[in-house]
Amino acid sequence: MQRTSELFDRAAQDDLLQIRNDLMTVYREFSASDRRLFPLRYARTVPRRPQPSRPRPANGRPATGQAPDRTAVPQVPVLLLPDGPGRASVLPYDVLRRSLAGRGLDVVMMEHRGVGLSRLDAAGRDLPLHAMSLREVIGDLLAVLDHARIEQAAVVGTGYGAYLAQVLAVLHPERVHSLVLDSPLTGAGDEVIAQQTLRGMYWDGTDISTATTARTLRRLAEEGAVDITRAGPVVLAVHEHGGPAAVRDLVDLLAVGRGSLTWTSVRQVLNQAWLQSTPYVVEHDLTARILHTELGRGHHADGGPLDALLLLGDQARAVPPFTREQLDLHALAPAITAPTLVITGSRDLVSPPRIARELTARIPGARLLEVPGAGHSILDTRSRILQVAARWSACGTAQHLPERAAELAALPASATDQALTRGLQIALAAERYSPWRLRLASARAERERVLRERAQADPRPHRGRRAAFDRADPV
Structure with a gap:
């Protein structure tokens, strides 16, 4: 059978x-x-x-x-x-x-x-x-x-x-x-331009819109809070789906001792995407010979700060090395x-x-x-x-x-990109508020809802808590 x-x-x-x-x-x-x-x-x-x-x-x-x-x-x-x-x-x-x-x-x-x-x-x-x-x-x-x-x-x-x-x-x-x-x-030289552009924005701070983020990221690297040699793919992914504002929010959270969950989650997803294949969707193993050996992708990975080519460079080791482009x-x-x-x-x-x-x-x-x-x-x-x-x-x-x-x-x-962007926003928002703050905000919202319902049920002006007690018990 x-x-x-x-x-x-x-x-x-x-x-x-x-x-x-x-x-x-x-x-x-x-x-x-x-x-x-x-x-x-x-x-x-x-x-x-x-x-x-x-x-x-x-x-x-x-x-x-x-x-x-x-x-x-x-x-x-x-x-x-x-x-x-x-x-x-x-x-x-x-x-x-x-x-x-x-x-x-x-x-x-x-x-x-x-x-x-x-x-x-x-x-x-x-x-x-x-x-x-x-x-x-x-x-x-x-x-x-x-x-x-x-x-x-x-x-x-x-x-x-x-x-x-x-x-x-x-x-x-x-x-x-x-x-x-x-x-x-x-x-093959395109990835050099991409590497320089990413580092210019988020490491060197040559772009005025991201200069503060780059300065904070350099400080975190000096303090050992971020492994800057492996941070490139994470920063790139957050930038692609959330823009400079999302990168700034994540770096600011790391600066106050939060954000590590989002950072680690993004890194794990990226690692799994390169190590695992999804049939009929993403399959790197056979085509890696074209991507790396013939096109030279990952050839310029250098292990420096914000090396966005890190994962490509790791994958390239599984196939014959790149020598030159055919065209x-x-x-x-x-x-x-x-x-x-x-x-x-x-x-x-x-x-x-x-x-x-x-x-x-x-x-x-x-x-x-x-x-x-x-x-x-x-x-x-x-x-x-x-x-x-x-x-x-x-x-x-x-x-x-x-x-x-x-x-x-x-x-x-596109719907998929909207979902990824929204997911990133939710992850950052969840880390921005600790569980204690989330419970406090929820309790505050519930109390305001109850007060609004009471106000709608009893439109008479209230003079505060003492007046409410007085009306409840005239004695």
């Missing part, structure tokens, strides 16, 4: 998920030197209603003109590439793809090799590590476009996905109609001919705005959209903005979006 556990192994789960009618399969070779095949999956979500055809210019490029309204028709499908590679799974973005389809978009999203539904070979075993390379991933993207019979696509990439989008636009420009590069990764995207970016929109959040410390600005300057005709108050990955934290950008890009008019930056910034944050 078959054991129950065998019904829920990885291969069985893949088979169950394949029942979905939006998932497609194209068989790909492991690598150029290994001709064995594995099933590469991708999702395609089409508009609910057929869209009328729209004539295209003879040169295949959209004509510039008015920004699209609700009746505008997308000219091409959208190829959506999320951040990763360990998080490049299609399943967490089901709702997003349906939302884009509701806006009239034909959306294609590839399950990255080594992740989720594209993790196993034809025999149900994990893909071998030698199959993990950027060269093969670009081949996967082309294979998906071919299988879906898409000649050109509006390519929308976030982080690592933006890196793939740039490579695709450089090496295969005929397949790229337009580009949206969100919180872009442009090379110099800084040198190749001027060859990109597709209309390009670069998006960045003003408070992004993972891929700071400086990176996006410099990339915009390198790509001919590119436009920059900087979203005030947004952090890393507009796709994940400000999904509605990214959806608008994807539609405008597919309509050929994304170059007009920077003129609407204020309107876009007013759109609400």
